[in-house]
Amino acid sequence: MKLIKTYGSAIQGVDAITITVEVNVDTGVNFFMVGLPDSAVKESQQRIESALSYIGYRLPGKKIVINMAPADIRKEGSAYDLTIATGILAASDQIGSTNIDRYIIMGELSLDGGLQPIRGALPIAIEARKKGFEGFILPKQNAREAAIVGDIKVYGVENIKEVIDFFNGEKKLEQTIINTRDEFYASLNEYEFDFMDVKGQENIKRALEIAAAGGHNAILIGPPGSGKTMLAKRLPSILPPLNLHEALETTKIHSVAGRMSRSTSLIAVRPFRAPHHTISDVALVGGGTNPQPGEISLAHNGVLFLDELPEFKRTVLEVLRQPIEDRVVTISRARFSVEYPASFMLVAAMNPCPCGYYNHPTIQCMCGPGIVQKYLNKISGPLLDRIDIHVEVVPVPFKELSEARNGEKSAQVRERVVKARKIQEERYQEKKNIHCNAQMTSKQLREICKIDSTGQLMLKNAMEKLSLSARAYDRILKVSRTIADLEGSAGILSEHLAEAIHYRSLDRESWGK
Numbered sequence: 001m002k003l004i005k006t007y008g009s010a011i012q013g014v015d016a017i018t019i020t021v022e023v024n025v026d027t028g029v030n031f032f033m034v035g036l037p038d039s040a041v042k043e044s045q046q047r048i049e050s051a052l053s054y055i056g057y058r059l060p061g062k063k064i065v066i067n068m069a070p071a072d073i074r075k076e077g078s079a080y081d082l083t084i085a086t087g088i089l090a091a092s093d094q095i096g097s098t099n100i101d102r103y104i105i106m107g108e109l110s111l112d113g114g115l116q117p118i119r120g121a122l123p124i125a126i127e128a129r130k131k132g133f134e135g136f137i138l139p140k141q142n143a144r145e146a147a148i149v150g151d152i153k154v155y156g157v158e159n160i161k162e163v164i165d166f167f168n169g170e171k172k173l174e175q176t177i178i179n180t181r182d183e184f185y186a187s188l189n190e191y192e193f194d195f196m197d198v199k200g201q202e203n204i205k206r207a208l209e210i211a212a213a214g215g216h217n218a219i220l221i222g223p224p225g226s227g228k229t230m231l232a233k234r235l236p237s238i239l240p241p242l243n244l245h246e247a248l249e250t251t252k253i254h255s256v257a258g259r260m261s262r263s264t265s266l267i268a269v270r271p272f273r274a275p276h277h278t279i280s281d282v283a284l285v286g287g288g289t290n291p292q293p294g295e296i297s298l299a300h301n302g303v304l305f306l307d308e309l310p311e312f313k314r315t316v317l318e319v320l321r322q323p324i325e326d327r328v329v330t331i332s333r334a335r336f337s338v339e340y341p342a343s344f345m346l347v348a349a350m351n352p353c354p355c356g357y358y359n360h361p362t363i364q365c366m367c368g369p370g371i372v373q374k375y376l377n378k379i380s381g382p383l384l385d386r387i388d389i390h391v392e393v394v395p396v397p398f399k400e401l402s403e404a405r406n407g408e409k410s411a412q413v414r415e416r417v418v419k420a421r422k423i424q425e426e427r428y429q430e431k432k433n434i435h436c437n438a439q440m441t442s443k444q445l446r447e448i449c450k451i452d453s454t455g456q457l458m459l460k461n462a463m464e465k466l467s468l469s470a471r472a473y474d475r476i477l478k479v480s481r482t483i484a485d486l487e488g489s490a491g492i493l494s495e496h497l498a499e500a501i502h503y504r505s506l507d508r509e510s511w512g513k
């Protein structure tokens, strides 16, 4: 009888837990697997058998018992094929076993011994280093993703044969080495789109600059072709650059979701996720039987863009409320629950009415009475409540579009945003989990957003004149604080309030009437 231990890892939320695979080969002819493996793990017997015979090895014709521990951790997926296969080979003396326990070994086997990518290579590498493993052997597709963790040898392999040769001391494996800092700085400012491409629309850009500066959720309302999608796509380029910690957080989520491409190691630019309005709530917020992060977590530290907001199913929008509030989503199952971070800026876009031309300067809206209001009501009130800035986008007339010069570069706007964020960081440095104005609680709002009597009077008048709802009040104060920060003003002045009042279009009672 021979007992061998090999090591794999299980993902829980965005972290990994080391899994010990014990393989015991004894007299007899059966194959047992214990320790809560799910059906995919059970199928691995077939894959292992086929892969080994393809490359000229075999399962020993004996009794094989495989125990995966700890038993109370769910081990899902097929990523343990390689862990189990190397264990069987070592336990049946087909490969050397002296160093085998110094590695995390993972990968799904194809029937020909090739390796398929795994999920969560980054958190697994982080955990492996923490536990003092010497190396991590995994499918080549995931090697760069894992290699951003230093102090652990990462070996990307394409076929189980390479692993066999390695443990038999016949061939070395090629180590994947990445300089994380170089990688980070190299891709830091690589934005796909620039604000410069948007001609005119200075007031919209200003609104988005404010949104970026305070981390405020925003909605763009305007007719077809007015540039809403174009503007939203450029938002990541004016947000403050990610720091390395945030980049790692975001990369971890994409790694767990299996969304890293073979060539990417680190996500260094804020993500921009734009799920289609037909998306299911599971795909949006995460979940499923084998829980996976949803779009809101893939947007962590970046932007979630919901284009054509009223087209989303109401139930889908409802599930967004909690994560927007908590900045994390919890997925509960009978026997366990997992958490995925989901701190994102929400940007939405919509036409003002079904025909698209309500409030248009030159085209007449064709919608009958009550239709505009009904259209707006498709968006759940509580979601709208969490959007600080409403911007009405009016198209730039074609003639002006062809004549206008390019706008300001994103980099310049970003500089102002970063400056305003610095002020906020200082303001909230004592406050846990609060980093920017959009995140302040209503209690903090009363402390931080004090306005003088002139401001108060102005705000009161404006609220009455525009028939703004009560919920607009807090939003206006928050946004005016950001406008003041952009100007480097210690106090909130009347002009800051006046501009903030401007961004509450959908709260006006006259909207749609």
Ligand SMILES: Nc1ncnc2c1ncn2[C@@H]1O[C@H](COP(=O)(O)OP(=O)(O)OP(=O)(O)O)[C@@H](O)[C@H]1O
Residues within 6 Å of the ligand: 197, 198, 199, 200, 201, 222, 223, 224, 225, 226, 227, 228, 229, 230, 231, 351, 396, 401
């Ligand atoms: N201010 C602008 N500067 C440069 N190009 C613009 C501008 N406004 C619109 N365009 C051009 O018009 C196209 C349509 O804009 P976009 O798709 O962003 O509009 P939209 O408001 O999202 O429309 P829809 O409601 O139909 O989705 C853009 O791809 C761009 O080429």
Ligand SMILES: [Mg+2]
Residues within 6 Å of the ligand: 228, 229, 230, 307, 349
């Ligand atoms: Mg659009």
Ligand SMILES: [Zn+2]
Residues within 6 Å of the ligand: 353, 354, 355, 356, 357, 358, 365, 366, 367
């Ligand atoms: Zn209309």
